[in-house]
Every structure is written in structure tokens, then in C-alpha cells.
Amino acid sequence: EFGTGALKITPGHDPNDYALGKKHDLEVINVMNKDGTMNGNAGKEYDGLDRFDCREKLWRDMEEEGLVIKAEPHAQRVPRSQRG
Numbered sequence: 001e002f003g004t005g006a007l008k009i010t011p012g013h014d015p016n017d018y019a020l021g022k023k024h025d026l027e028v029i030n031v032m033n034k035d036g037t038m039n040g041n042a043g044k045e046y047d048g049l050d051r052f053d054c055r056e057k058l059w060r061d062m063e064e065e066g067l068v069i070k071a072e073p074h075a076q077r078v079p080r081s082q083r084g
Contacts, residue, residue, distance in 0.1 A: 011021025012028040021028065031042040038046045038054045045061070046054045062068050 009020050009024075009026060010017045011026050012018070012030060018028075020026070029041055031038055032051060033039050036051050038049050038051065040047045042049075042054065046057065049057060059068070
């Protein structure tokens with residue numbers, strides 16, 4: 001089986017998450033600048049980092065804090081339309 005059973009809601013990400021966020025009064029928080037760098041909402045340690053660099057730093061920080069349970073490689077499933 002794949003996954004944890006946990007549900008991530010990101011109200012600013014897509015229409016379904018937005019609807020759930022509205023239903024539960026969740027705030028839409030923008031953590032990224034238009035150029036792909038992180039802004040102050042991402043946290044002081046990540047402010048100004050490129051999104052890819054931020055992802056790597058965040059993972060390292062989580063490992064250092066003992067927050068990572070496990071890491072497994074997996075192939076990303078990208079849906080493809082029959083229409084191309």
C-alpha cells in the first residue's frame with residue numbers, strides 16, 4: 001500500500017482544497033514569491049531560498065529534528081490524456 005492515510009489541505013493550491021478550507025475557515029497562506037523563491041511566511045530559515053533549495057533544506061532540517069519516519073524512492077504517477 002502507498003500513503004499514510006493523512007489528508008493534506010492546501011487552500012491556496014486547488015479548487016477542492018480551497019472549498020474545504022472555506023468550509024473549515026482555514027487561512028490561505030502564500031509562502032512563495034512570483035520568482036519561485038520563498039517569502040517570510042515560509043519561516044526565517046527559508047526566506048529568500050529558491051523552492052528547490054528550500055525543499056532540500058527543509059528535508060535536512062526535518063531529519064535533524066527526528067521528524068522523518070522513513071524515506072522511500074517512488075515513481076511519480078503523472079496522468080496523461082488520451083488526447084495528448
